[in-house]
Amino acid sequence: MSDIVAYPGTAASPQAEGHTEDNYLTHSRGIMSWLITLDHKRIGVMYLISILAAFFLGGMMALLIRTELLTPGDTIVDADTYNKLFTLHGAVMIFLFIIPGIPAAMGNFVLPIMLGAKDVAFPRLNLTSYYLYVIGAVLAVVSIVVGGVDTGWTFYTPYSTTTMYWGVYWLTFGAFILGFSSIFTGLNFIVTIHKLRPPGMDWFKMPLFLWGLYGTSVIQILATPVLGITLLLLIVERALGIGIFDPSLGGDPVLYQHFFWFYSHPAVYIMILPAMGVISELVSVFSRKHIFGYTFIAYSSIAIALLSFLVWGHHMFTSGQSGLANMIFSLLTFSVSIPSAIKVFNWLATMYKGSIHLDTPMLYALSFIFLFGLGGLTGLFLGALATSVHLHDTYFIVAHFHYVMFGGTVIAFLGALHYWWPKITGRMYNEPLGRLSALIIFVGFNMTFFPQFVMGSKGMPRRYYHYADEFTFYHVFSSIGSYIMAIGFFLIAGYLLHSMFRGRKAPANPWGAATLEWKCSSPPPHHNFDEPPQAGDPYDFSDLVYDSAIGGYVSKQNPQPAG
Amino acid sequence: MTVTALMDYAAFIIHGFIPGLNGQSPGTFWMPPQASTLAPEVDWVFYLILWICIFFFVLIVALMTWFVLHYRKREGHAEEETAHHSMALELTWTIIPLILVVLIFYFGFKTYLRMKVAPANALEIYVIGQKWNWFFQYPNGHIDEDLHLPVDTPVQLIIRSEDVTHSLFIPAFRIKMDAVPGRYTRAWVRAREEGVFPVYCAEYCGTQHSDMLADAIVHEPGLYEVWLEKASNLLNTMTPVEAGQYLVNKRCSQCHSVDGTADVGPSFLGVWGREETLADGSTSVVEENYIRESILEPSVKIAAGYENVMPSFKGKLKEEEITAIIEYLKTLKKD
Numbered sequence: 001m002s003d004i005v006a007y008p009g010t011a012a013s014p015q016a017e018g019h020t021e022d023n024y025l026t027h028s029r030g031i032m033s034w035l036i037t038l039d040h041k042r043i044g045v046m047y048l049i050s051i052l053a054a055f056f057l058g059g060m061m062a063l064l065i066r067t068e069l070l071t072p073g074d075t076i077v078d079a080d081t082y083n084k085l086f087t088l089h090g091a092v093m094i095f096l097f098i099i100p101g102i103p104a105a106m107g108n109f110v111l112p113i114m115l116g117a118k119d120v121a122f123p124r125l126n127l128t129s130y131y132l133y134v135i136g137a138v139l140a141v142v143s144i145v146v147g148g149v150d151t152g153w154t155f156y157t158p159y160s161t162t163t164m165y166w167g168v169y170w171l172t173f174g175a176f177i178l179g180f181s182s183i184f185t186g187l188n189f190i191v192t193i194h195k196l197r198p199p200g201m202d203w204f205k206m207p208l209f210l211w212g213l214y215g216t217s218v219i220q221i222l223a224t225p226v227l228g229i230t231l232l233l234l235i236v237e238r239a240l241g242i243g244i245f246d247p248s249l250g251g252d253p254v255l256y257q258h259f260f261w262f263y264s265h266p267a268v269y270i271m272i273l274p275a276m277g278v279i280s281e282l283v284s285v286f287s288r289k290h291i292f293g294y295t296f297i298a299y300s301s302i303a304i305a306l307l308s309f310l311v312w313g314h315h316m317f318t319s320g321q322s323g324l325a326n327m328i329f330s331l332l333t334f335s336v337s338i339p340s341a342i343k344v345f346n347w348l349a350t351m352y353k354g355s356i357h358l359d360t361p362m363l364y365a366l367s368f369i370f371l372f373g374l375g376g377l378t379g380l381f382l383g384a385l386a387t388s389v390h391l392h393d394t395y396f397i398v399a400h401f402h403y404v405m406f407g408g409t410v411i412a413f414l415g416a417l418h419y420w421w422p423k424i425t426g427r428m429y430n431e432p433l434g435r436l437s438a439l440i441i442f443v444g445f446n447m448t449f450f451p452q453f454v455m456g457s458k459g460m461p462r463r464y465y466h467y468a469d470e471f472t473f474y475h476v477f478s479s480i481g482s483y484i485m486a487i488g489f490f491l492i493a494g495y496l497l498h499s500m501f502r503g504r505k506a507p508a509n510p511w512g513a514a515t516l517e518w519k520c521s522s523p524p525p526h527h528n529f530d531e532p533p534q535a536g537d538p539y540d541f542s543d544l545v546y547d548s549a550i551g552g553y554v555s556k557q558n559p560q561p562a563g
Numbered sequence: 564m565t566v567t568a569l570m571d572y573a574a575f576i577i578h579g580f581i582p583g584l585n586g587q588s589p590g591t592f593w594m595p596p597q598a599s600t601l602a603p604e605v606d607w608v609f610y611l612i613l614w615i616c617i618f619f620f621v622l623i624v625a626l627m628t629w630f631v632l633h634y635r636k637r638e639g640h641a642e643e644e645t646a647h648h649s650m651a652l653e654l655t656w657t658i659i660p661l662i663l664v665v666l667i668f669y670f671g672f673k674t675y676l677r678m679k680v681a682p683a684n685a686l687e688i689y690v691i692g693q694k695w696n697w698f699f700q701y702p703n704g705h706i707d708e709d710l711h712l713p714v715d716t717p718v719q720l721i722i723r724s725e726d727v728t729h730s731l732f733i734p735a736f737r738i739k740m741d742a743v744p745g746r747y748t749r750a751w752v753r754a755r756e757e758g759v760f761p762v763y764c765a766e767y768c769g770t771q772h773s774d775m776l777a778d779a780i781v782h783e784p785g786l787y788e789v790w791l792e793k794a795s796n797l798l799n800t801m802t803p804v805e806a807g808q809y810l811v812n813k814r815c816s817q818c819h820s821v822d823g824t825a826d827v828g829p830s831f832l833g834v835w836g837r838e839e840t841l842a843d844g845s846t847s848v849v850e851e852n853y854i855r856e857s858i859l860e861p862s863v864k865i866a867a868g869y870e871n872v873m874p875s876f877k878g879k880l881k882e883e884e885i886t887a888i889i890e891y892l893k894t895l896k897k898d
């Protein structure tokens with residue numbers, strides 16, 4: 001229980017607290033009321049808009065890349081432009097979209113309300129981290145304007161310290177700044193979760209989404225500084241010629257890879273843990289069933305967060321790293337697969353004997369289990385030494401990490417977006433179109449990335465502008481898939497925009513979820529709750545019944561509708 | 564996409580899932596040909612994992628589909644309260660995967676050990692990665708652009724880089740090893756069948772990363788020595804101009820054209836005798852010493868309008884080879 005919470009008392013009524021006409025969107029007006037807001041919800045919305053812009057940018061680059069790859073020779077751009085496209089596609093998607101996506105946009109909005117709190121522990125720090133994000137994003141854009149960066153998002157030395165494109169300064173410095181944004185958000189979430197939990201919510205009564213965010217925050221704080229210092233060393237080496245990584249200056253290029261992956265492998269889990277948290281919420285709510293194996297899921301998040309620090313060497317099996325190191329990293333890598341397997345089986349067990357509502361968010365959750373399942377399983381090929389050597393740096397890797405990061409995190413992000421959209425905007429979206437686009441994206445995704453497994457294992461290296469004729473079929477197939485996916489995304493953009501202006505007004509609790517954010521109106525009032533709500537079991541839905549008059553769920557004990 | 568091509572793919576798919584059927588060129592649905600002795604072992608591990616993956620993937624998707632069909636929301640169906648946890652189940656799906664991954668680790672590691680250590684007395688070939696060419700140096704000192712090796716003989720590759728990190732990747736041999744500047748790395752292979760197999764660079768290294776290709780040519784018994792003898796004395800069998808043309812074709816053509824079109828570097832057409840404007844604004848006439856310096860110390864004089872990306876060929880071209888190239892460039896006159 002918390003000693004920071006300002007409001008007194010333990011008033012406990014489970015319905016529609018803080019229901020007023022005034023909501024956070026209408027609370028104050030004018031552009032400045034947004035730009036200098038300390039409201040976590042408005043900061044969350046600003047993050048959401050920014051990361052969606054980044055996603056659009058990264059997605060457009062992906063389409064250009066796929067179009068270039070329609071033919072084995074030159075297609076639409078030259079080799080240098082192609083190299084810059086995949087570099088920026090990777091950097092933008094990872095640093096500007098996937099890492100901040102679920103935590104900073106969705107988490108910012110939802111986390112304090114899930115805790116029944118008025119805000120995060122440090123609202124000013126929260127705004128700071130948003131502006132650091134903006135600065136980082138601007139630097140990334142500057143790097144494009146000054147001629148681009150062609151190093152790959154991994155910035156391997158000595159290529160990155162010798163390439164003639166000096167946009168690399170801007171982009172690495174941008175990533176450095178973004179690191180601080182990420183650290184601040186992590187810090188804020190950890191303190192908020194420790195200190196602002198409401199009465200009745202001990203650690204093991206927290207919604208699993210919060211466990212996911214907590215695990216992620218721990219990694220963000222512990223790993224991101226390593227990336228920061230690595231990129232700074234890179235900049236120093238390039239600018240001042242101080243030999244750290246470049247052997248011609250007395251440095252060690254493999255050292256860079258160690259530093260880089262010491263951050264970037266855990267970063268994979270920064271991306272996936274909140275996604276898994278989202279899926280735990282969705283599967284339970286839309287199956288109308290208590291989550292199965294709560295404790296195992298919660299502990300597995302923490303296990304993943306800690307184990308993820310011990311496996312970075314699996315990115316360097318072919319770097320000349322010693323056989324002993326390879327053996328140890330291979331063994332440790334497999335250990336991370338167990339907590340992920342536990343989660344998948346627990347989600348399935350949750351669905352057992354439920355009443356499964358196939359609404360859009362649930363379709364994304366099912367999509368996630370399918371795609372992340374495939375992504376996770378194909379990781380086994382890459383943990384095993386003999387096969388990893390052959391598959392490393394081929395399209396097999398490209399397929400694998402897209403299945404995990406896109407099929408996992410991005411799909412979960414879409415699930416989260418559709419799930420919390422009514423809460424954020426106060427509007428419902430067009431459900432049939434929602435389901436249709438979820439389906440289109442699922443089909444397009446598999447068409448795009450499955451062929452990449454096959455061409456990878458057949459020997460097609462990654463980051464190739466030209467390729468051998470034998471791979472044409474797979475590349476064309478993959479590109480067609482990417483266009484199909486693009487249709488799905490434009491459809492989403494269309495009906496979400498439409499819903500903001502024309503959508504049906506959302507009830508307080510459209511899906512019948514039991515976590516606290518559904519107890520305040522949609523959209524929530526400025527201060528979230530008038531009184532701190534009493535938290536119960538976040539996965540006990542027995543008190544909720546559907547009221548067709550308002551198109552949402554209400555409490556049986558007190559059926560007065562909200563919102 | 565023709566019908567026969569579709570049928571080829573169908574055949575590939577069927578073969579791909581049955582490990583026993585693979586082995587012959589042109590490979591299977593999943594894998595390139597097995598041209599080295601280690602390839603079947605690597606593939607065995609691959610198919611082991613593949614089947615484990617298929618088993619679990621089918622299990623997960625089948626359960627999911629079954630639950631969705633059976634328990635979907637509909638008239639007259641309601642959720643049932645079931646246990647919120649079960650230690651027995653949790654332990655089952657912790658321990659079974661744990662055993663399986665330890666097994667996978669073991670088989671992966673066992674084969675890896677054999678990939679790591681070459682048999683004693685292996686034939687040693689040095690491999691040099693340089694933007695954007697592979698060079699292979701044979702025991703007699705001959706440097707070639709392709710990897711030639713005798714069939715059924717262990718060959719130790721000792722790999723280094725002249726500039727940035729590259730990675731020697733020969734899919735048909737299932738080997739990959741980075742060429743790291745400032746150190747040597749090793750890989751070894753024993754080829755099982757004659758043939759020509761692609762060699763790639765797998766570590767991103769700039770503009771022409773995807774053109775940094777070579778062939779691995781596996782010779783029948785006895786023919787490797789014949790080839791090496793001939794290749795080492797190539798210059799003695801050709802006129803200097805022919806030899807120069809051969810060398811420019813092999814080593815310079817990805818950056819320099821001979822037909823007047825500017826590429827990464829200036830075209831060689833009409834280069835001889837041209838007054839070249841340099842990046843610092845001075846000029847220099849292209850004659851023997853200029854060309855020789857361009858080849859050995861390319862960053863000393865940079866032609867205006869071009870980047871300083873030409874690698875040095877110091878130690879990779881002999882003096883008479885440089886002379887041959889000069890003789891050839893003299894013949895490329897604009898008319």
Ligand SMILES: [Cu+2]
Pocket residue numbers: 264265268311312314315
């Ligand atoms: Cu990793």
Ligand SMILES: [Cu+2]
Pocket residue numbers: 729730764765766767768769772773775
């Ligand atoms: Cu390369």
